[in-house]
Amino acid sequence: MKLVNNGLVKFDYQFPLYNFFFPSQSMSVFRPGETQLSDVLNGANAKATTRALYFHIPFCEAICSFCPFTRGLYKNEEAINRYTKALIKEIEYKSRLVDLKAVPVRAMFFGGGTPSLLSPQNINDVGEALHRFFDMSTVEEFSFEFNITSVTRERSVALADIGVTHARFG
Numbered sequence: 001m002k003l004v005n006n007g008l009v010k011f012d013y014q015f016p017l018y019n020f021f022f023p024s025q026s027m028s029v030f031r032p033g034e035t036q037l038s039d040v041l042n043g044a045n046a047k048a049t050t051r052a053l054y055f056h057i058p059f060c061e062a063i064c065s066f067c068p069f070t071r072g073l074y075k076n077e078e079a080i081n082r083y084t085k086a087l088i089k090e091i092e093y094k095s096r097l098v099d100l101k102a103v104p105v106r107a108m109f110f111g112g113g114t115p116s117l118l119s120p121q122n123i124n125d126v127g128e129a130l131h132r133f134f135d136m137s138t139v140e141e142f143s144f145e146f147n148i149t150s151v152t153r154e155r156s157v158a159l160a161d162i163g164v165t166h167a168r169f170g
């Protein structure tokens with residue numbers, strides 16, 4: 001951040017965010033072991049009758065200074081490819097701790113950030129994992145957030161292929 005001559009502040013780097021996800025997103029505060037995590041997830045399964053799933057894609061083409069969400073500036077395809085692989089690994093990991101098909105999923109939402117920065121290959125890979133690990137037959141709404149600048153025919157086809165029912169523009 002720089003103070004410029006007229007007293008205005010120039011936002012030229014990303015500030016640390018202390019938003020409504022803090023401190024739960026800080027692993028230094030809550031570091032559950034596998035047994036503890038398994039207990040939490042299975043306890044939640046025992047009480048839930050339906051479920052809504054949210055997937056966060058924390059990359060944006062431009063950073064808005066007012067935005068409280070977890071996000072970072074999209075720099076290259078490599079970073080988003082690595083994030084997609086990590087997301088799929090996390091789904092696989094959680095599936096070893098809890099039966100992800102035990103509770104019917106009614107709604108899914110991909111938000112951000114800007115999920116429409118995922119490539120068609122990223123979308124296919126995530127979609128394949130969702131269909132493998134969750135029972136998608138009960139999903140009534142599958143929403144995906146778009147920025148208008150990243151709409152392409154290839155992305156739209158990939159999203160239709162994995163079962164997205166609602167494109168959300170913001």
Ligand code: SF4
Pocket residue numbers: 059060061062063064067068069071112113114
């Ligand atoms: S999530 Fe939306 S509002 Fe927030 S920085 Fe990204 S584009 Fe801007």
